[in-house]
Amino acid sequence: MAEAGRKRSAQRRGISSWLAQERVFRLIPFIMVEGLFLLLLATPFVLTVYISLLKWRANRPFEMAYFHGLGNYARVLSDTDFWWALGRTFYFAAVAVSLELLIGFFLAMLAYRQFRGRRFYITIFLIPMMVVPVVVGYNFSMIYVDSGPLNQILAPFLELFGFNPRIRWLSYPAAAQWAVILSDVWQWTSLTFLIFLSGFTALPQQLTNAARILGASRWQIFWRVHLPLLKPAIVIAVVIRSMEALKLFDQAVLLTFGGPGTATETIAFFLWRQVWQFNKYSFGAAASVVLLVLFSGLIFYGIHLLVRERAIVQEEQPL
C-alpha cells in the first residue's frame, strides 16, 4: 500500500490519496488482519461445528456422511478417556508450573543483584527457552534410555541396594509422567526466571531503602515490600505458563508417545490420536468444540488477570 502511493500515474494517485485518508488508513491493517483471522480461524471453526453434527469417518467419502444430531457430543462427554486425558493435562500443568515458578523465583532472587559472572549465568539459564521443544523431547528420551546417563549417575546408589541399575524409566507410568513433567520444567523454568528477573531488577531501590531506614528486617522487606511489588510478574508468569502448559504435546509425542498405555496422554495428544490415527473425524470435531468451550472460560479469565495487572501498573506510572 505504501509503495502504491509513490507511483506517479494519476489513477494511482487517486487511489493512494483515498488510502491516505484518516478513516481509511487506520482501518487497512485492521481489516487485513481480521480478514486473515476470519478466513483462517473462524470459517474453519464454523465448518467444524457443522462436521461435529455429522456421522463421518475418513474411511468414507465426505459426501456419504449423514446427519447425526448431537450424537458426537454425547459420545465425547461420556468418553472417560477424554476426561482422563483432560485431568492428566491439568495435573501435568499444575505440577510443572508450580515447580517452574518456585525454581524460577529462587534463581531470579539469587541472580538479580550485580555480581561477577551474572551475565554468564543469565545467558545460560535462558538457553532452554530457545531449544526446539521436539529436540527437548528427544534429548530427554536419550537421558532416560536404560543405558543412559541418568542410570549411570544413579548406578552406585542402586547397586548398593541390589537393584539392576539399567532401569527402563519410560515403561513405568509414574516415572514416565515425571519424565514429561521434568522435561517441561527444564525447558520453561527459563521463562519464569526471565519474568521474575525483570521483575526483581525493576524493584524501586528507594522503597527498599526507606523500609530499611524505618527498621524493617530483611524478612519483612521481602514479604511486605518486594513481594507485593512483584505481584504483576507473578501473575504474568502464572497466566502465561499455565496457558502454555495446557497445550503440552511435543514432549508427550517425542518422549513417550503417550505411553506406557495412556499414562502420558495429554488432551492434545488424545485428540491427535483420535483424528489422525483412528480417523474419527466427526468425533474429533465435536471434541475440539467441547475443548474450546471449556478453555475459553480459562482464557478469558487469564486475559482478565493480565488486563487488571496492567491497569494497576498504569495508574501507578506517574509515581
Place this chain on the structure above:
Amino acid sequence: MTAQASPGKSRASFARRYRLFPVFRHVMLIFWASIVLFPIFWMVATSFKDSGEWVSWPPHWLPEDPTMLNYRQIFAFTASGFDEKLSREATEQAFSIWSSLRDSAVIASVSSLVSLLLGTFLAYSISRFGVGGKNFRYMILTIRMVPPIVIAIPIVMYYAILVPYATELLFSVRVSMFDTYTGLGLLYMATTLPFVIWMMLSFIDEVPYTLEHAARVMGAGRIYTLRRVVIPLVAPGMVVTFLFIFILNWSEFLLALTLTQPKVSTMPVLLNKFQSAVEGRLYGPQAAIGTVITIPVVILGVLIQKHLITGFSFGTIRK
C-alpha cells in the same frame, strides 16, 4: 548491591552469612547451569559418536572415537543420490535433511516476515488511533492462548474439504491447501500475529507522538511519516520481533505434523519421524539433526536475549 550491608546492627551470624552468601549463590547457580547444559551437551556428544557407543553400558560421557559420520549421513544428498558407503547396514534407510531444511527455512522466514509487516501496521493503528476498541490489544491474545490442537482439527478439514470445494465451484480447479507451503505458512502467520502485535505495540507506544505531529505539520504525508519517522525508530524492535517469531515458527511441531507430509515436512517433523521408528532407532543421526536444528536458533536467541522480556512482560513490568 548494598542490601547485604545492613547498617546499624552488626551481628556475628550476619557477618558469617555475608561471607557465605556469594559461595552459596555460586553453588546453586552452577548446579542449575549444569542441569541446563547437560542435555544439550549429551546431544552434541552423541552426535559425534559411532553406532557402537550410542547405547553402550556404561555410557561414554565423551565420544571415545569421534566421528563425523552422523553429520555426513544427514547431509547426504537426496534419497536417490545416497552414498552407499555412508550406510552402516544394508537395511538402513537412506535419508537426507536438505528438503526439510529448505521447507522449514522458507515457511518460517516468509511467514514471519509477512506477519511482522502486517502486525507492525496494525500495532501502529492500535497505538495511534485506538482501532478495534479499548480492549482489542488484549483480545488479540486470546488467539495465542487457544490450544493448537483445537485449531488443527478445523483447519485440516477446512483445507481438505472446504477449500477444494470452494475453488472448484468458483474457478473450476481443485486446489488443496493441505501439504503446501501456503497452507502452513498462512496458519503460522495467523498464530504469530498476536505476538507481533504485542511486541510491536510496546515498541511503538514508546515513540513520542510529537515527532509524528511535527512531521505532519511540516507537510509530510501520513505514509511518508510512517516510513521516515516511525519505522526507523522501531527498526531494532522489528528485528527482535522477527527473530522471536522466527524461532517460534521454526520450532512449531503440532501444526506442521498435522497439516503437512509427505511432500512438505519441517525439521521438527523430520526428527519425529526418526523417533517413531522404535526398532533400530538411529540415535546418532537424530542427535546430529537435533544439533543442526538447535544451534542456529540458540545463537539467534542469545543475540536477542536482552530484548526478549519485552515480548513476555505484556506491558505489566516497568523498565
